[in-house]
Amino acid sequence: MAHYLVFLEQRGGCISKVSVDTWNRVQQQAAQEGESVSGFVGGPLKPTALGELYGNGTIYHAQDEALSLPSETLLCRILSALVAEEGCTGIVIGATAAGRRLAPYLAETLHASLLGGCAGGSLHSELCRRYIYSGLVLAAYRPEASIRIFLQGREQSRRSFFSTDRPHCVSFDASPFFVPHENLLIRSVTSGNSRKSIAESAIIVAGGRGMGGKDQFVLLEELASLLGGSVGASRSAVDEGWRPHSDQIGQTGKAVAPDLYIACGISGAVQHLAGLSSARTVVAVNSDPHAPVFDAADYGIVGDVREVIPAFIGAVKEVLQKK
Amino acid sequence: MNIAVCICQVPDLPSAVAVVDGSLDLSRVAWVMNPYDEYALEEALRLKERFPGSAVIALAAAPEAGKELLLKALAMGADRAVEVCSSTLQDSFQTAWVLAEAIGNIYGQELPDLVLCGRESLDLQNASVPAMLAGMLGMPFAGSVTALRADGESLEMEREGDDGLETLEALYPLVISAEKGLNIPRKTGIRQVMEARKKPLEIVQASALPDPLVRFAGAEPVSLKKACRFVETPSELAGLLYRGGFFKTAQE
Ligand SMILES: Cc1cc2nc3c(=O)[nH]c(=O)nc-3n(C[C@H](O)[C@H](O)[C@H](O)COP(=O)(O)OP(=O)(O)OC[C@H]3O[C@@H](n4cnc5c(N)ncnc54)[C@H](O)[C@@H]3O)c2cc1C
Ligand SMILES: Nc1ncnc2c1ncn2[C@@H]1O[C@H](COP(=O)(O)O)[C@@H](O)[C@H]1O
Numbered sequence: 187m188a189h190y191l192v193f194l195e196q197r198g199g200c201i202s203k204v205s206v207d208t209w210n211r212v213q214q215q216a217a218q219e220g221e222s223v224s225g226f227v228g229g230p231l232k233p234t235a236l237g238e239l240y241g242n243g244t245i246y247h248a249q250d251e252a253l254s255l256p257s258e259t260l261l262c263r264i265l266s267a268l269v270a271e272e273g274c275t276g277i278v279i280g281a282t283a284a285g286r287r288l289a290p291y292l293a294e295t296l297h298a299s300l301l302g303g304c305a306g307g308s309l310h311s312e313l314c315r316r317y318i319y320s321g322l323v324l325a326a327y328r329p330e331a332s333i334r335i336f337l338q339g340r341e342q343s344r345r346s347f348f349s350t351d352r353p354h355c356v357s358f359d360a361s362p363f364f365v366p367h368e369n370l371l372i373r374s375v376t377s378g379n380s381r382k383s384i385a386e387s388a389i390i391v392a393g394g395r396g397m398g399g400k401d402q403f404v405l406l407e408e409l410a411s412l413l414g415g416s417v418g419a420s421r422s423a424v425d426e427g428w429r430p431h432s433d434q435i436g437q438t439g440k441a442v443a444p445d446l447y448i449a450c451g452i453s454g455a456v457q458h459l460a461g462l463s464s465a466r467t468v469v470a471v472n473s474d475p476h477a478p479v480f481d482a483a484d485y486g487i488v489g490d491v492r493e494v495i496p497a498f499i500g501a502v503k504e505v506l507q508k509k
Numbered sequence: 510m511n512i513a514v515c516i517c518q519v520p521d522l523p524s525a526v527a528v529v530d531g532s533l534d535l536s537r538v539a540w541v542m543n544p545y546d547e548y549a550l551e552e553a554l555r556l557k558e559r560f561p562g563s564a565v566i567a568l569a570a571a572p573e574a575g576k577e578l579l580l581k582a583l584a585m586g587a588d589r590a591v592e593v594c595s596s597t598l599q600d601s602f603q604t605a606w607v608l609a610e611a612i613g614n615i616y617g618q619e620l621p622d623l624v625l626c627g628r629e630s631l632d633l634q635n636a637s638v639p640a641m642l643a644g645m646l647g648m649p650f651a652g653s654v655t656a657l658r659a660d661g662e663s664l665e666m667e668r669e670g671d672d673g674l675e676t677l678e679a680l681y682p683l684v685i686s687a688e689k690g691l692n693i694p695r696k697t698g699i700r701q702v703m704e705a706r707k708k709p710l711e712i713v714q715a716s717a718l719p720d721p722l723v724r725f726a727g728a729e730p731v732s733l734k735k736a737c738r739f740v741e742t743p744s745e746l747a748g749l750l751y752r753g754g755f756f757k758t759a760q761e
Contacts, residue, residue: 197672255675258640259649282671287652290601290637294644299722300601300637313726318633320523323533325728327600330721369680370649376674383671389755413756431655431690432669437631438544438689446755456523459733467753468735469746483737487746494743501747506756 187221190309191274193265194227194245195282196254199235201227203386204280206238208338212278213241213349215309224272225353226265228253228360240349248360255372258291263363266295275332276309281339282385289337299329302337303441309336320437320460339385339443339464384433389415390444390465392435394458395422396451396472396491403428405495406450412502418442420452436461451491454479471495510563511621512553514587515608515642516546517569518578519632526632531727542581545627547694548687553625554586555692556659564588566615570607572597576710583705584697591615592712599721601637607715608638609645614713620646622681628653628688636686643684651677653688 192209195202201209209225216223225245227235236245246268253260265288269277277292279285281303293300304314305324313326384390391410393403403417410417419429421436435442437457443464450471452458459482462468470483471494480486487494518540520526527534550567557563567582567590569575579590593611598604612621624646629636636652643650654677656667666677668688740746750756 195671202671257649257677258652262644283653283669284671286636287640287650290635290640291644291650293637293722294602294605294641297722301723302635302637314723317731318728319520319526320631321733322523322731323526323528323728324731325533326726328724328726330724370651370683371678373676373678375670375672375676385671437634446750456733460523463731463733467755469750470737480737480739482733482735484735485746485749486737486739487741487743488739498743498747501742501744502751502756504744505747505751 188216188219188275188309189221189273190216190223190276190278191265191269191272192223192225193277193279193285193288194225195280195284196227196229196231196235199230199232201235201239202280202282204282204285204339208278208280209239210241211307211338212309213243217241217349219310224274226268226358228256228261228264230254236353236355239353240351241353242351243353245353245355246358247355248358250360250364252364253360255375257368257370257372258288259370260363260368261288262291262295264360265292267363269296269333275334277333277335278309279335279337281337285337289335293335296333296335297331298333298335299331300335300337301327301329303339304336307338317463320456321463322456339441384416384418384435384442385440387416387442388444389413389446390418390435390442391415391448391450392418392420392452393423393429393450394420394452395426396453397423397428398451398492400426400428402492405491405499409448409495409499409502412499415444415446420458449479449483450495452479453477454482510556510560510623511616511619512556512563512565512623512625513612513616513621514546514550514553514565514567514582515569515624515626515638516550516567516578516582517543517571517630518575519543519630523632528728528730531729533728540575540578542578543627543630545629545631545687545689548689548691549625549627550582550585550587551692551694552657552687553623554695556623557586559659560661566591568593568608568611570595570598570604570611570715579710580702580705581697583708583710584701585695589709590711593715594712595715595718598718599725600723601635601641602722603718605638605641605645606719608642610715611713612646620648620682624648624682624684626684626686628686639684639686646684648682648684649679650684651679652686654685655688655690657685657691
């Protein structure tokens with residue numbers, strides 16, 4: 187019977203949102219099949235850190251400060267030892283930047299089948315279906331190894347868990363896994379900002395070249411903060427220097443999975459749309475009625491962003507006040 | 510400094526990829542070097558220019574001769590290019606295995622100081638080969654690097670983490686994957702292409718492959734088309750989205 191290990195990513199003493207979703211989702215799927223789940227988290231935690239995790243099983247917690255910023259190499263040593271000790275057949279990792287780097291390293295170490303970005307995100311399906319070629323092809327892959335590693339994005343795990351049970355936390359001694367002269371270290375993280383990462387946002391307001399300039403993004407910032415979302419960008423907007431590369435959405439940027447995506451002054455190139463395959467509802471604002479972005483949108487407004495966005499901000503404030 | 514760079518090719522336009530009866534048809538595809546691999550190669554060439562006596566070898570694992578790809582690498586400035594031929598590679602594990610074997614054959618016991626790869630191949634977007642290759646070579650792996658400062662003994666790198674900018678420190682040998690922003694790759698002209706034809710370009714055969722960990726099991730075409738409902742005014746849109754339940758986060 188399957189036994190899963192969920193890697194819980196820690197940020198500033200809290201479990202990341204993606205990891206919380208992943209844990210709860212795995213619990214739910216495992217419960218349906220009578221399977222069991224363990225977890226691992228490294229680094230000092232705030233007392234409330236595990237508060238959003240439901241279900242059964244054990245969470246191994248290694249308190250070492252060095253695990254707040256672990257290298258792929260170090261994490262791989264710890265997780266592969268845990269997998270062997272616990273006899274895990276499935277490892278589930280949230281598809282964050284760190285998770286994406288860790289998963290293939292671990293897959294090689296364990297000779298495990300890596301299944302990343304599977305549509306639907308079921309742990310039990312025989313095939314993993316995922317988008318390739320900029321989202322224009324849906325391919326199916328069959329895992330061949332006895333251990334599987336699942337990289338799961340947020341879209342697959344938003345449901346909250348129904349159980350009121352709580353996993354129990356035991357402390358884990360990671361000291362055997364530290365080596366005296368580690369040849370790769372993450373020295374520091376300078377949080378550029380406290381903004382929510384677009385990969386985790388439920389609402390994204392994105393701007394393209396049609397915004398006309400850096401200053402115009404203030405409008406999108408205002409709309410995003412009104413809606414509790416964040417701002418993204420097309421590659422053209424990034425190339426113009428209007429936004430940092432971390433805001434770029436698409437094939438060479440981030441794949442996002444919001445409930446609502448509002449594309450402002452974005453033409454809808456296939457490379458941009460590649461980042462949107464998992465967006466639920468897409469709204470497009472563009473002055474060109476023939477812009478390809480409308481073909482990928484649920485709702486569209488033809489018009490100048492400099493007029494439409496301020497009017498839309500006003501209208502949103504109005505509906506929110508009426509409530 | 511000995512540097513190996515792993516390069517692969519990707520379709521110029523993804524829309525040229527077709528699906529016929531559940532299989533991929535790539536016959537209409539024009540191929541280009543994977544953009545992330547250009548960053549990797551450019552960085553290798555810059556290191557070579559800084560450290561006299563360095564050598565850069567470009568490596569590609571491919572089922573059939575992608576000579577254009579290797580010529581491009583030589584034109585950019587690689588000293589030597591090697592293509593490892595093998596039957597169709599099923600997954601990243603087999604690809605990494607073929608590359609690891611080739612690196613072993615080329616460098617022997619003395620592994621290269623650096624192995625540079627792209628962050629991911631743009632077509633399949635596995636982002637797996639570099640980490641797997643690192644594991645097989647027994648080297649640590651630094652992924653998605655956006656800045657690199659090297660001296661003779663150690664390396665300092667930067668990358669965008671989930672929380673902000675991360676600074677990394679490492680010793681040689683190391684496998685690095687290159688993210689956009691690392692550099693701006695050089696352009697090549699006729700002269701460089703002519704010179705490239707004089708450089709060593711080898712095609713070697715891979716030995717028997719290990720079993721793949723994941724197997725391709727068919728494909729279907731995807732239409733991104735949705736039925737767009739055009740809305741006349743911003744307030745109509747706001748009303749629709751409000752009723753659709755999209756403004757809950759705003760009210761929290
Ligand atoms: C290998 C490769 C990878 C790529 N990766 C990515 C990627 O990850 N992400 C990405 O986004 N792109 C990517 N691209 C680039 C992509 O092909 C497009 O060039 C890019 O997405 C265009 O950005 P844009 O829509 O902002 O600009 P444009 O295509 O210039 O479109 C601007 C749009 O704004 C509209 N507009 C102009 N003025 C106004 C106004 N006042 N009001 C309203 N609308 C207005 C115009 O009608 C037009 O539709 C990639 C390309 C390649 C070759
Ligand atoms: N067939 C190949 N030959 C050489 N290098 C490859 C090959 N496939 C992938 N790579 C390298 O691995 C990186 C990531 O590829 P992937 O894991 O397929 O997304 C690429 O940017 C290349 O540097």
